Amino acid sequence: MGVKISIDVGGTFTDFVAYDSESGRFYLLKLDSTPEEPEKAVLRTCEYFLKDSGKKGEDIEVVLHVGTVGTNLFRGQLKLRLPKTALITTKGFRDVLVIGRQNRPELYNVFFEKPKPLVERRFRVEVDERVDAQGRVLKHVNEEEINLVFTRLKKEGVEAIAISFLNSYINPRNEQIVEKKAKEAGFQHVSAAYNVDREAREYERTSTTVVNAILKPVVVSYLNRLRFGLSSLGIRASVYILLSSGGLSDIDEVSSRPVAAVESGPAAGVVAAAALADTMQLGNVISFDMGGTTAKACAVVEGKPGMVTEFELGGKVHAGRMVKGSGYPIRVPCIDLAEVSAGGGSIIWVTEGGAVEVGPISAGASPGPACYGKGGKDPTVTDANLTLNRLPQNLLDGKFQINRTLARRALRRVADEAGVDVTELAILAIRLINLHMARALRLVTVERGHDPREFTLIAFGGAGPLHAAELANEMDISKVIIPRYPGLFSSYGLMFTDLRYDRVTAYMQVFEGEEYDYVEDKYIELEQEIINYLTSKGFEISRITLGRLADVRYLGQAHELLIDAPARFNDKTARAFIEHFHAKHEATYGYSRRGEKLEIVALRVYAVVKTSKPKLETYRQEREKPEKDALKEKREIYLNDTWVKASVYNRDKLRCGNRIQGPAVVEQYDSTTLIPEGWIASVDQYLNIILTSRG
Numbered sequence: 001m002g003v004k005i006s007i008d009v010g011g012t013f014t015d016f017v018a019y020d021s022e023s024g025r026f027y028l029l030k031l032d033s034t035p036e037e038p039e040k041a042v043l044r045t046c047e048y049f050l051k052d053s054g055k056k057g058e059d060i061e062v063v064l065h066v067g068t069v070g071t072n073l074f075r076g077q078l079k080l081r082l083p084k085t086a087l088i089t090t091k092g093f094r095d096v097l098v099i100g101r102q103n104r105p106e107l108y109n110v111f112f113e114k115p116k117p118l119v120e121r122r123f124r125v126e127v128d129e130r131v132d133a134q135g136r137v138l139k140h141v142n143e144e145e146i147n148l149v150f151t152r153l154k155k156e157g158v159e160a161i162a163i164s165f166l167n168s169y170i171n172p173r174n175e176q177i178v179e180k181k182a183k184e185a186g187f188q189h190v191s192a193a194y195n196v197d198r199e200a201r202e203y204e205r206t207s208t209t210v211v212n213a214i215l216k217p218v219v220v221s222y223l224n225r226l227r228f229g230l231s232s233l234g235i236r237a238s239v240y241i242l243l244s245s246g247g248l249s250d251i252d253e254v255s256s257r258p259v260a261a262v263e264s265g266p267a268a269g270v271v272a273a274a275a276l277a278d279t280m281q282l283g284n285v286i287s288f289d290m291g292g293t294t295a296k297a298c299a300v301v302e303g304k305p306g307m308v309t310e311f312e313l314g315g316k317v318h319a320g321r322m323v324k325g326s327g328y329p330i331r332v333p334c335i336d337l338a339e340v341s342a343g344g345g346s347i348i349w350v351t352e353g354g355a356v357e358v359g360p361i362s363a364g365a366s367p368g369p370a371c372y373g374k375g376g377k378d379p380t381v382t383d384a385n386l387t388l389n390r391l392p393q394n395l396l397d398g399k400f401q402i403n404r405t406l407a408r409r410a411l412r413r414v415a416d417e418a419g420v421d422v423t424e425l426a427i428l429a430i431r432l433i434n435l436h437m438a439r440a441l442r443l444v445t446v447e448r449g450h451d452p453r454e455f456t457l458i459a460f461g462g463a464g465p466l467h468a469a470e471l472a473n474e475m476d477i478s479k480v481i482i483p484r485y486p487g488l489f490s491s492y493g494l495m496f497t498d499l500r501y502d503r504v505t506a507y508m509q510v511f512e513g514e515e516y517d518y519v520e521d522k523y524i525e526l527e528q529e530i531i532n533y534l535t536s537k538g539f540e541i542s543r544i545t546l547g548r549l550a551d552v553r554y555l556g557q558a559h560e561l562l563i564d565a566p567a568r569f570n571d572k573t574a575r576a577f578i579e580h581f582h583a584k585h586e587a588t589y590g591y592s593r594r595g596e597k598l599e600i601v602a603l604r605v606y607a608v609v610k611t612s613k614p615k616l617e618t619y620r621q622e623r624e625k626p627e628k629d630a631l632k633e634k635r636e637i638y639l640n641d642t643w644v645k646a647s648v649y650n651r652d653k654l655r656c657g658n659r660i661q662g663p664a665v666v667e668q669y670d671s672t673t674l675i676p677e678g679w680i681a682s683v684d685q686y687l688n689i690i691l692t693s694r695g
Helices: 038-053 069-074 141-157 173-184 200-230 251-256 265-279 380-389 406-420 422-444 464-475 487-494 516-536 571-591
Strands: 003-009 013-020 025-034 061-065 083-090 125-129 137-138 159-166 190-194 238-242 246-252 285-290 295-301 312-314 329-332 338-340 344-351 356-362 456-460 479-482 499-511 544-554 561-565 596-607 631-639 643-649 659-661 663-666 670-677 679-683 688-693
Touching: 003 038, 003 265, 003 487, 013 038, 013 487, 025 038, 025 069, 025 487, 038 200, 069 631, 083 200, 125 141, 137 479, 141 173, 159 173, 159 251, 173 190, 173 596, 190 561, 200 238, 200 251, 238 251, 238 265, 246 251, 251 344, 265 285, 265 295, 265 456, 265 487, 285 422, 285 464, 295 422, 312 487, 338 422, 338 571, 344 380, 344 406, 344 422, 406 422, 422 464, 422 631, 456 464, 456 487, 464 479, 464 670, 464 688, 499 516, 516 544, 516 596, 544 571, 561 571, 631 663, 659 663, 670 679, 670 688
Parallel strands: 003 061, 061 238, 083 125, 083 159, 159 190, 285 456, 456 479, 643 663
Antiparallel strands: 003 013, 013 025, 238 246, 246 499, 285 295, 295 338, 312 329, 344 356, 479 688, 499 596, 544 561, 544 596, 631 643, 659 679, 663 670, 679 688
């Protein structure tokens, strides 16, 4: 085995972690992101690593990657235009993307406008074909008509084709013919619904297919540039991309279905938190990731992150909730996250009414917070923490200087507008941002039927450890884990991630328990399909573990719950499956209707392929009091409405068994941890910091 590389492209920083299996050593690096050309920062980290470590390109065994290219494209953050895309659909369904659903995201806002359709009407083409609800082809496509359509679209500069026909999830024959004709016409980026989303509901299936088609040219171009850049460095290792579901997939699969990886960035931290919880046998945990732009939370219950099968891309978020109908629905397995616009770069400002607010606008990587000295004039949360002396002026082991004078100058401008002094504004901003983030924690616990007091908070990201204890106080959580490398935790966690491949098929049948033979046959078909695909990729069957899921609802309901399905259906497991649905419905909505008929909407199979993982070194217990050289200084920080003297420690000098009483600050290369009064920090055998509340 050689070197394993993991890279997380964030909105502010690009994080790099490498693991050398021979020496057991980790290499860490953090550089500014290059949002308009994200591969530049990725290649720069690899170049620095090869130079500093003395390794060669051929020493790299595998490259793991997570990024936000797709998400940023739809948020307009990359200064990229959406590729010109055409939709080929069934006659009469030209406007399905515009009609959508009848829900209004902002009920009392008379000026609300639906999201702009992703495909112009002149590029939404109807085809006179029809497949009925039983899958019978009532009308075949006219191939001459299709050829004329593609000739016109080619002349008009269309780059990507989306094909979505009525009932194609049952019988894709007509879609397959049109897909073949599109490729023969010279279109490289073709997405057909039967390959992208094999489920019922025309609007959601068409939307998912269109998003996939739009992403294809951008993502494929980015991945090609990345592969070429890695090759120029002599790195010809396999490249795997993290999916929104939290599993890794090969670059070819992601190039074909980029929609499956559109939320890979937020998923990375949850995967890392779940792996750490498993290692430490923590039980239920909350993954909390606070970076430069956003904060994300997810509940990991009994080792499994919450999952959803549909979300809206590019939609509005309010208090951690996605506003239904404000974005573009896509149906892919995705980790159930609550996300708020709250990060170190969140801008502090004053409303027209004179109230202080924080976010949702972020200073981002460029120009960044005022204290970065890159031209930023607006005060941010990072400027507030620096002003309160919670942050050092030297970050990244002294390689990155931040300026307290610039921070205070930016804060003073807003403080004068709000009628408060600089210190008051800074602490008010910290309290406001903590309240915003607490909403996200409540959303994934209280509003999912969980008691947050029964969870351990795992806090990471560049800013997470600085706010973790105060957030825990807000939520009555008594235990917080700060990982060894919190600012690089998402990249670090990728090292412990397995490959995952998902397949789904629509079912739409009443299930009362006696139909288990038919359900079992359908599952076996899906499992065989996914096994055939993986073995064609060279994976040994012994490395593949299969899992089953199902979308289930009470007959007559409009939406369904995702639940685990048994490995084999028989009379006993079918009854347990029904009871499992009732129990989950009650936990989610507060009631169940035992005796009501159930309807299975979709059957899902996922395959996990185990990967080699780093061996974590454990350390022996030493004395409670840290060594003298671990104490960097004593300085005053602002806590509980007053300035208090706090001990400041170098985390690299802390040893297993060391205990620190708050108020204190622990500084390291990639993050800073705040230990308020009433909290005790101890270092465990893996060199994680365990914060416990004395209250």
